[in-house]
Amino acid sequence: MRSVKLIVAFILLFNSNHVFAQDFTDSWLGHFSYLDIKDISQGETKVYGAAENAIFTYDKQTLEIEKLSTINGLSGETISSIEYVENKGLLLIGFENGLMQVYKESENDFLTVVDIIDKPTIPPNxxxxxxxxxxxxFAYISTDFGISLYDINNLEFGDTYYIGDGGSQIKINQTTIFEDQIYAATNVGISKALVSNPNLIDFNQWTRIVSANWVGITSVNDKLFASRSTRRLYSVINDAISELVVYSDLIVDTREEQGNLLIATEKEAYVYNTETSLNVVATAQTIEDVSMLFTAVSLSQNNNIYIGTQGIYTTAIGQEGYGILQTNVSDTSVYQEIHPESPLLNKFFKIKTQAGEVWGTHGGHSVTYNFNGGLRRSGLSHLKNEEWNNISYDSIASAVSNPWYLSYLSINPFNTNQVYVGSYFSGLLDINTESISIFNQDNSSLVPFAGAIHLVLANNFDSNGALWVMNGRVDNSLNKLENGQWTGINMQDIINPRTSNLGFSDIAFTDDGKVFISSLNYGIIGVDTNGDKKFIEDVEFNMPSEKTWTVETDLQNTIWIGTDRGLRVIYNTSEFFSNPTFQVSDIIVLDDGTPRELLFQQYITDIEVDGSNNKWIGTLDTGVYYLSSDGQETIFHFTKDNSPLPSNDILDIAIDDENGLVYFATEKGLVAFGSESSKPEETLEDAYVFPNPVRPNFNINNDKIKIKGLTDNVNIKITDIEGNLVTEAESRTNGKFKGFNLEIDGGTALWNGKNLGNVTVASGVYLIMLTDLDSIETKVLKVMIVR
Known part of the structure; x- marks a missing residue:
């Protein structure tokens, strides 16, 4: 009886699904970190560096650097590999989740290819x-499931090869062509097949020449080299392997460039000449006394070596990467850093902004205020004058001991050069342009929870310039620094035992001096001006959860509360204290005529109020909402699908009242939206109009004339030089996003150049008459329009 052998060919057919990415450069700014490099690819004139989820190009001749991020259409997912196809003007970008994008240089556009990520037969991991x-x-794409072919002329997928036992999916780390064979380094061995074979989808056409986990393979001239996960480099001759080198560290990159073999380990990069034997041409090592790892290596025609670096973030080391390091074969002792200015890391814990500056922390803690959810050693990211001037962890640690888990921060409203940063271990850091010092049990009312561990949490300045600071799991958990004097306020009459509440995440103040605090286990806590304290935390008082993460006071003195299960407000803060059965309010909106609770069961991470009293609300998983002042209208709902947000998990929001930028911090990067809103001024003294004059090349209908420096309640009349009324608006009536030609958004008005008849005005001089409706203060501005 003869046995019959069944040959099964597993075929993955891709119907190439392409999506053209959207460009957001008109209204958004990106602030991604470019210090940790995933991969490098270069051509004759430029080098591409792939960071975690953003890319930059370095022009070798002009030395100019350009950035590519979600603002330009990049996905924002974590990048795993790139390849520059210079003769086609294409950059291929692969991601850890299977997404692929093709960047077309000539069009400055991204093509998003979702074939792999959408394929249900491949497990997501x-x-x-x-x-x-x-x-x-063709691009032979090595993936965790097999080898996929992508036609770079027609920009479409071809076949996919499953080359594991029985046609199973196995991890392919790298492929190369040697002589007439295609070789694949996999996690179970090295396999080969005739590259011209039209039936490579049949796993039986592939031969495994050796087993084990192989991390790289490449051909150099007439030789074949392969690297293993055991830190070893081999030559492959007639399908037999021969060990060449044992390295001290793991091999992270194996490639051929300029006729040389390049090997990068975590600590060294090697350039080999292979013409006769394996000869070391150059060795580049990590910088002495600097903690970093190498991730990739590339060699140019003029023998410049480009090395990708990555920081080390452990309990013992807190050092960011250095972008790409450039050195030369002739002297590898000299390095040049190549990367755009950027924050230290993509993942921010908290951000604050004031007067055009942004400060950000990266430390933090877990949702239950444990250390294991934070980053022990990290510096501070600081944006000033449109440049990032960061403070490294080592710089801070040289001034104070153990500045671990840097988390909550406040900028001094009277001195923007001074910022206070809470260390969820050591105390409160006082950082200014000249020095770094710390407040702890030795010089303040802040006391340790245990030993020398100070669990300093939320902090914020009130309108009088006093800094309020929360200190976790101690008796005096509320502290106040005013005029150089510290005061500790005992909270044990409501939080008892002191360890029954694990943490405090936010502080807000009312106009009359009441303090409201968000907590993990006691809901919303209030402290009245007479010292009375109260908390509301369960459904009996209409709280959806005891876990509150943010609290904010709006311009009408209403308290907005964000919990892990929805939104609540306090309209009457006095009744909160006086009424023992007081209930917080939810907001009911009509959804297609059906009443529903606004942001029902949403995990709310932050609430910020802009100059128009509108609310920016950040959430986990559903992005950010921009709501009208009463919450009844959703003006914007930004997610990663309709905006350059790299993640739908919003960790923090900050509004710069000076320039109208709204910053959104996520674990995958920081982006800013140009809202054009600003905070109202006290008087009209500094009001001005721009651009002025309005020139013919200015798109007046779309870009609009801005009138800045307005007060909270203002009337604006615009007339021609003869006094004829052109248009009119008032703060409480003509709000933004309501279709008015002249609209007012906090301290800024925007005019699209149209009159009451909805016709764009002619060239001429126009008078802008401002009247504060509360103080009757007036001011007249002039603007010249040239069409």
Whole structure:
């Protein structure tokens, strides 16, 4: 009886699903970190560096650097591999989740390819793109499931090869062409097949020449080299392997460039000449006394070596990467850093902004205020004058001991050069342009929870310039620094035992001096001006959860509360204290005529109020909402699908009242939206109009004339030079996003150049008459329009 052998070919057919990415450069800014490098690819004139989820190009001739991020259409997902196809003007970008994008240089546009990520037969955790190899106008894509072919002329997928036992999915780390064979380094061995074989989808056409976990393979001239996960480099001759080198560290990159073999380990980069034997041409090592790792290596025609770096973030080390390091074969002792100015890390814990500056922390803690959810050693990111001037962890640690888990921060409203940063371990840092010092049990009312551990949490300045600071799991958990004097306020009459509440995440103040605090276990806590204290935390008082994460006072003295299960407000803060059965309010809106609770069961992380009293609300999983002052209208709802947000998990929001930028911090990067809103001024003294004059090349209908420096309640009349009324608006009536030609958004008015008849005005001089409706203060501005 003869046995019959069944040959099964597993075929993955991709119907190339392409989506053109949207460009957001008109209204958004991106602030991504470019210090940790995932991969490098270069051509004759430029180098591409892939960071965590953003890319930059370095022009070798002009030395100019350009950035590419979600603002330009990049996905924002974590990048795993890139390949520059210079003769096609294409950059292929692979991501850890299986997404692929093609950047077209000539069009400055991204094509998003979702074939792999949308394929249900591939497990989600097996879709990572590991390597691109270009051969005969096809990209051979090494993935965690097999090898996929992508036609770079027609920009469409071809076949996919499953080359594991029985046609199973196995991890392909890298492929190369040697002689007439395609070789694949996999996690179970090295396999090969005839590259011209039209039936490579049949796993039986592939031969495994050796087993084990192979992390890289490349051909150099007439030789073949492969690297293993055991830190070893081998030559492959007639399908037999021969050990060449044992390295001290793991091999992270194996490639051929300029006829040389390049090897990068975590600590060293090597350039080898392979013409006769394996000869070291150059060795580059990590910088002495600097903690970092190498991630990739590339060699240019003029023998410049480009090395990707990555920071080390452990309990013992807190050092960010250095972007790409450039050195030369002739002297590898000299390095040049290449990367755009950027924050230290993508993941922010908290941000604050004031007067055009942004400060950000990266430390933090877990949702239950444990250390294991935070980053022990990290510096501070600081944006000033449109440049990032960061403070490294080592700089801070040289001034104070153990500045671990830097978390909550406040900028001094009277001195923007001074910022207070809470260390969730050591105390409160006082950082200014000249020095760094710390407040702890030795010089303040802040006392340790245990030993020398100070669990300093939320802090904020009130309108009088006093700094309020929360200190976790101690008796005097509320502290106040005013005029250089510290005062500790005992909270045990409501929080008892002191360890029954694990943490405090936010502080807000009312106009009459009441203090409201968000807490993990006691809901919303209030402290009245007479010292009375109260908390509301359960459904009996209409609280959806005891876990509150943010609290904010709006311009009408209403308290807005964000919990992990929805939104609540306090309209009457006096009744909060006086009424023992007081209930917080939810907001009911009509959804297609059906009443529903606003942001029902949403995990709210932050609430910020802009100059128009509108609310920016950040959430976990559903992005950010921009609501009207009463919450009845959703003006914007930004997610990663309709905006450059790299994540729908919003960790913090900050509004710069000076320039109208609204910053959104996520674990994958910081972006800013140009809202054009500003905080109202006290008087009209500094009001001005721009651009002025309005020139013919200015798109007046879309970009609009701005009138800045307005007070809270103002009337604006615009007339021609003869006194004829052109248009009119008032703060409480003509709000933004309501279709008015002249609209007022906090301290800024925007005019689209149209009159009451909805016709764009002619060239001429126009008078802008401002009247504060409360104080009757007036001011007249002039603007010249040239069409």
């Amino acid at each position: 097996n879709k990572r793109i590991n390597h691109f190899m270009i051969y005969n106008d």
